[in-house]
Amino acid sequence: MHPLRKAGPFARYCSDVKSSVLVTLLLGVSAALAQQPDQNPAVRHLIGLESIKRNATGQLTVQNGAMQFKGAKNEAQISVAVIDDVFIGSETTQGGGKTARVMKTAAIAAPYGSGHVLSLLLRTKVDILTVSYHETGGGLRGAIFALPKGEADKVRDKLVQAGAHTNPAPEPKQAGKP
């Protein structure tokens, strides 16, 4: 006899609920991922800009001799003239933004550790752009951003064209482990 049949209607009901919760989570994550526009990729500020919060998303542009990060609430600017170097790295991390993070946390409750499958589904490769620059007083600063794969090179090229000082680009490191 099937164990659920033996356990009774309540256990079957619980099992159905768990399954539907998991399916809903997966659909939600897919929808969240589908919402990311390809034409206008969002950049995530990891650390380094004083007026911008960590993990704030926004647009990174290079124009009028400055690199500008425009978030939803604040914006910050780094003059190209004060940039000492630009580094590019890469990492495999979780995609889907805050929605996916919340769903992943909720999925911990899914039965038999099946929620962990979300970690596999939500993998995404990102470029890490590190801009080293100095303040007017000489203090060293570093701003770090996560960009969609392949975008960091474009930003670096724009910065170089605008006159930013960079050391010869080292061999790009292979993608970090997810």
Add this chain to the structure above:
Amino acid sequence: MRRNAACFLFFFALCWMLPTRAAEPPKKLSASAIQINLVEVGNVEIPAEFRFAIYECLIEQVRKSGTFQKVFRGGDHAADAIPDLVTLHTTVEKYTEGSQMKREVTTVVGATKLDVGVTVTARDAKTLLDQKVSGKVRFFGENLGATNDLAKRISKVLRESF
């Protein structure tokens, strides 16, 4: 007679222990300002973003802790005028790259670890503090999260020493 001998032994033991107890609390260092230099890597291969993330997290955490009245960045000329300035040097000794996916799927493997040597020097280059500190991210979070953990631990060491 026996009671007198016991009393004598008790007082002798007490007198012997008192000076050692008084010597136990470590003497705290004092400085009004600290300058934090960029992390040195030596021969350890570590991505540039980790160096700068440690540096930025350190500045953030040390400022937040309130241990020093002023926290200067490396290269800041304003620090030159501070007489009792101390300088924080950090050197990466070991870096183990982990995996966010492995951590979250298995919860056992895939930790990112960072071991650094922390040195605080005075103006005359005298070493005031020399300690090893480790930072890691074990379960949730990106690999760069190890830098935040490390900065918190270094900030704690500074708070306990100053």
